[in-house]
Amino acid sequence: MKKSLIALAVLAASGAAMAQSSVTVYGRVDLSVGSLKELDKGSQTKLFNGGDGGLTTSRLGFRGTEDLGGGLKAGFKLEHRLDADTGTSQDPMWKGESTVSLSGGFGEVKLGRSSTIYDEVRGLAYSSNVFDSAFTPAANGVWGSGGDYSSRFNNKITYALPSMGGVYGGIEYALDEDATVDANMVGAKVGYKNGPLNVALGLQQEKGKENDYLMFAGSYDLGMMSLSGGYNTRKGNDAKGDDNELTVGVNVPLGNVNLSVGYATSKTEIGGSTAGKSSGFGVGATYALSKRTKLYGGLRSHNVKNGSGTKTADTRLFALGLRHDF
Secondary structure (H helix, E strand, C coil): CHHHHHHHHHHHHHHHHCCCEEEEEEEEEEEEEEEEEEEECCEEEEEHHHHHHCCCEEEEEEEEEEECCCCCEEEEEEEEEEECCCCCEHHHHHHHHCEEEEECCEEEEEEEEEEEEEHHHHHHHHCCCCHHHHCCCHHHCCCCCCCCCCCCCEEEEEEEECCCCCCEEEEEEEECCCCCCCCCCEEEEEEEEEEEEEEEEEEEEEECCCCEEEEEEEEECCCCCEEEEEEEEEECCCCCCEEEEEEEEEEECCCCEEEEECCCCCCEECCEEEEEEEEEEEEEEEEECCCCEEEEEEEEEEEEEEEEEEEEEEEEEEEEEEEECC
């Protein structure tokens, strides 16, 4: 009888411990077939890894949490990125993310490599803009003509505010860990989410690139369609000049089908004169075969001109693909 009670106690304790922690293995494989036409390069038929000509980059990840009691939780996330068309690993090994975190009533502190919080604000601007994919014009050639930002940083310390009604936000700092240069990064965001409305302001300062970015983004879900958009500025040095950029997008759900269109424009000024202009549009559709598997197709076209009006880039991407999440 005593042995049975001891065994039951051990099982109960083991069950409680298991209930307090969890680890999830997840991933995604995204491949498409299509054509890419570029200025002075002609047209080429290719099998694209998702990030190059589809919805998203293929990946394999691990994430987990542990309940430490008293409202305190520990967490981790490791995400590897790969080119599924060749089976090649992207560098570094945990390119997507490699973080450990501690969260509670005070908010969350996260350490390691991850997307910047300014990049999350950009993601909000793209949320209804051709699925924030390779078909989204702002993220693929239109914005960043004067100097694009870094979407991820190593050696990063991020603090996220606790839940405060609809208000959210955070700050972060990335260490360059090189005594010979000053390439630290500082970022911050603040936003408000209430029902279908979500708006946010983000900034990122990259000392190594001498660029300061400021982004205002928003989205609104009307039910029969959702809208997103953003206005971005980059302040550079005298040689790089400044960028002013705008994007808008619409997503329309029709049962298993989602239709989306997006448009973006950008202008670079150096010394008060226009040094470059770019614009582009994208259109795409997805069809859900299940909760985890999608068929999709998309088209993106954009061009870039220098200050004299000469085209320096003229690109058209068309692709049909399949994405599976697990």
